[in-house]
Amino acid sequence: MSISVAQDRGRGQTGLLLVLLPVALVATLIIWPIVRAVMDTLIVTGPDGASLSFASYRFFFTDAHSMGNLRITIWTTAVSVSILMAIAIPIAIYLRFVTGRTAAVVQALAIFPLFVPSIILAYAFIRVLGPNGMVDLILGSFGLPRIRSPYLTPWGPVIGFVWDNLPLSVVILMAGLSNVTNNAVEAARDVGAGKFAILFHIILPRIWLSILVATSFVVLGLFSAFTFPYLLGPAAPEMMGPFMLRTFGDVMDPVQARTQAVITFLICAVFGWFYVRSIAKNRARREAA
Amino acid sequence: MRTSEPFRPDWIGLALVVTLSIVIIGPMLVVGLWAFAEQWRYPSLLPQQWGLRFWHQTLARPDVWTALRTSLQLSFVVTLISAAICLPAAYAFARMKFWGRDMFFLSFLSIQAFPRFGLLITIATIFLSLGLVGTFWGVAIIQLVNTLMFMIWIPTAAFQAIDRKLEEAARDVGAGPIRVFWSVTLPQALPAIVAAIMLTFVGTFYETEGAWLIGAPHVRTMPILMISFINNQLVIQLGAVLSVLLWVPSFIFLLAARRYLGPQGLGRGLGG
Numbered sequence: 427m428s429i430s431v432a433q434d435r436g437r438g439q440t441g442l443l444l445v446l447l448p449v450a451l452v453a454t455l456i457i458w459p460i461v462r463a464v465m466d467t468l469i470v471t472g473p474d475g476a477s478l479s480f481a482s483y484r485f486f487f488t489d490a491h492s493m494g495n496l497r498i499t500i501w502t503t504a505v506s507v508s509i510l511m512a513i514a515i516p517i518a519i520y521l522r523f524v525t526g527r528t529a530a531v532v533q534a535l536a537i538f539p540l541f542v543p544s545i546i547l548a549y550a551f552i553r554v555l556g557p558n559g560m561v562d563l564i565l566g567s568f569g570l571p572r573i574r575s576p577y578l579t580p581w582g583p584v585i586g587f588v589w590d591n592l593p594l595s596v597v598i599l600m601a602g603l604s605n606v607t608n609n610a611v612e613a614a615r616d617v618g619a620g621k622f623a624i625l626f627h628i629i630l631p632r633i634w635l636s637i638l639v640a641t642s643f644v645v646l647g648l649f650s651a652f653t654f655p656y657l658l659g660p661a662a663p664e665m666m667g668p669f670m671l672r673t674f675g676d677v678m679d680p681v682q683a684r685t686q687a688v689i690t691f692l693i694c695a696v697f698g699w700f701y702v703r704s705i706a707k708n709r710a711r712r713e714a715a
Numbered sequence: 716m717r718t719s720e721p722f723r724p725d726w727i728g729l730a731l732v733v734t735l736s737i738v739i740i741g742p743m744l745v746v747g748l749w750a751f752a753e754q755w756r757y758p759s760l761l762p763q764q765w766g767l768r769f770w771h772q773t774l775a776r777p778d779v780w781t782a783l784r785t786s787l788q789l790s791f792v793v794t795l796i797s798a799a800i801c802l803p804a805a806y807a808f809a810r811m812k813f814w815g816r817d818m819f820f821l822s823f824l825s826i827q828a829f830p831r832f833g834l835l836i837t838i839a840t841i842f843l844s845l846g847l848v849g850t851f852w853g854v855a856i857i858q859l860v861n862t863l864m865f866m867i868w869i870p871t872a873a874f875q876a877i878d879r880k881l882e883e884a885a886r887d888v889g890a891g892p893i894r895v896f897w898s899v900t901l902p903q904a905l906p907a908i909v910a911a912i913m914l915t916f917v918g919t920f921y922e923t924e925g926a927w928l929i930g931a932p933h934v935r936t937m938p939i940l941m942i943s944f945i946n947n948q949l950v951i952q953l954g955a956v957l958s959v960l961l962w963v964p965s966f967i968f969l970l971a972a973r974r975y976l977g978p979q980g981l982g983r984g985l986g987g
Binding site (some may be wrong): 438439440441442444445447448449451452453455456457459460461462472517520524526529531532535536538539541542543544545546547548549550551552553554558559560562563564566567589610646647649650651652653656657666667670671674675680683684686687688690691693696698699701702705706 | 725727728729731732734736738739740741742743745746749757758759760800801803804806807811812814815816819821822823824826827828829830831832833834835836837838839840841856857859860863867888894902908921923924927928931941942945946951954955958961962965966968969
C-alpha cells in the first residue's frame with residue numbers, strides 16, 4: 427500500500443466523521459419519523475399480535491369532514507398556482523427581455539415579498555382587504571359600496587399565497603428564461619414570427635420545466651401551509667395545515683394526524699420527486715461546468 | 716418587449732411598476748400608518764390622530780419582551796448549533812472523498828421533498844412520546860432541521876468555488892494546512908458562509924409552524940405572539956407596531972441577500 431492511498435483513506439474517514447452529525451440528524455428527524463408514521467398508521471397491535479390495517483386511512487377517506495378539508499386544500503392549490511403562473515410568467519418574460527431602470531424597479535418590486543414575513547402579510551391583508559379595511563375606506567371616499575371581503579373565505583389564503591410566492595416563482599422562471607437566447611428570438615423575428623408565435627414556439631418550450639419546478643415548489647408549500655389558512659381562511663372547511671395541527675393539538679389524535687400527514691406526502695410525492703430531481707440535476711450541471 | 720429602442724417609453728414596465736407598487740408596497744404602507752395612528756375611525760381615509768402612544772403600550776407589555784427574548788434565544792442557539800455541525804460537514808462535502816458522499820449530500824434534499832407541515836407532524840408525534848413537546852429544546856431541535864439544507868448547500872458551493880491555485884501557492888511558500896485554511900480558504904468562502912448564517916438566523920426567527928406545534932403553550936415566540944394579537948384583535952395598533960418591529964430582522968436579511976445572493980443565484984439554488 428502506497429503512502430498516498432493510506433493518506434486518502436485517512437482523509438476519507440475524517441470526511442465521514444465531519445458529515446456524521448448532520449446526516450444523523452436527517453436520518454433521525456426526517457427519515458425515521460416518516461418511516462414510523464407510515465408503519466404506525468398501517469400496523470395495528472391487537473391481542474393476537476400486530477397486523478396490517480388500513481382503518482385509519484379508510485376513516486380519512488370516508489369522513490366527510492376530512493375529505494372536505496382535503497378538497498379545499500386541492501382547490502386552493504389549483505387556483506393559487508393558476509393565478510400565480512398567470513402573473514409570474516409575464517413578469518419573468520418582461521424582465522428577461524427588457525433592461526433599464528424601469529425593469530430594475532419591476533424586479534425589485536416582484537422580489538420584495540420575499541422579505542416580508544408571512545405573519546406581517548397576514549396582518550396587512552386584514553387591514554387592507556378586511557372589513558372596514560383600506561379598500562373599503564378608499565371606495566367609501568368615492569361614495570362606492572364596500573367590497574365583499576375575502577377575509578375568512580377560501581379566497582383569503584389564495585390572495586396571501588399568490589402575494590407570498592410571487593418572488594420565488596418569478597426568480598425560478600427567470601433562471602429558466604436565461605436558457606432562451608436573444609439569437610433564437612431574433613432569428614424567429616427575422617423569419618416573420620409574431621409575438622405570440624415567439625411566445626408559444628420559442629419561449630414556452632424552453633421554460634416549461636421551470637414552470638413545473640415553480641409549480642412543484644408552490645404545491646409543496648401550500649400543502650403544508652399554516653399561517654395564511656389559519657389566519658385568513660374559513661374555519662370550516664380548513665386546509666390540511668390547520669387541520670393537522672388541530673388533530674394533533676386539540677383533538678389529540680396523533681394516529682389520525684399522522685395519517686393526514688402521510689396522505690399529504692402521497693399527494694405531493696410527484697411534485698416532491700420532481701422538485702428534488704431538478705435541484706440535483708442543476709447541481710450536477712453546475713459541477714460539470 | 717423590445718430591447719433595441721431605448722427612446723420608446725417602457726409602457727409595459729410603467730404599468731407593472733404602478734400595479735406592483737399598489738399591490739405590494741401599498742399594504743405595507745397601510746401597516747405603517749396603523750403603527751403611528753392613535754385614532755383611526757371608519758370612514759376617515761387617514762388617521763385622525765397620530766402619535767407613538769401604541770409604541771409605548773406595546774413596549775410596556777411583558778409578553779412582548781418574553782416572546783422577543785425567546786425568539787432571539789432560539790435563533791442564536793439554532794444558528795450556532797447549525798453552523799457548528801454543518802460548516803465542517805460542508806467543507807468535507809466540498810473537499811474530501813469518502814464513502815457515500817453524494818448520497819449523503821443529496822439526503823439533505825429530503826427535507827425539501829415533503830410538505831413541511833406533514834413532516835413536522837410526524838416529528839411532533841415522536842417528540843410527544845419523548846416528552847419534548849412544550850419545551851425550548853424541542854422547538855430548537857425542530858427548527859434546526861429546517862436550517863440543515865441551506866447551511867450545508869450554500870457553504871459547500873462556496874468551498875467548491877475556491878481557487879485551489881491560491882492555496883497551493885500559499886503552501887509553496889511554506890504555510891501549513893491550518894494556516895492555509897485560516898488565511899486563504901476561509902476568507903474566500905466567508906461571504907457565502909455569512910449569507911447562510913444570516914438566512915438561518917432570520918429563517919429561525921420567523922419560523923412559526925414548528926414553534927407552534929412543539930412549543931405550545933409554554934414556548935411563545937414573536938410570530939406566535941403576533942398570531943394571538945391578530946386572532947384576539949386586542950387593539951389593532953398593537954399588531955401594527957409589532958409588525959414594524961418584526962420587520963427589522965427581515966430588513967437585515969434583505970441587505971445581506973442583496974450583497975451575497977443575486978436573484979439568479981437564488982433561483983438556481985431553488986432549482987430553476
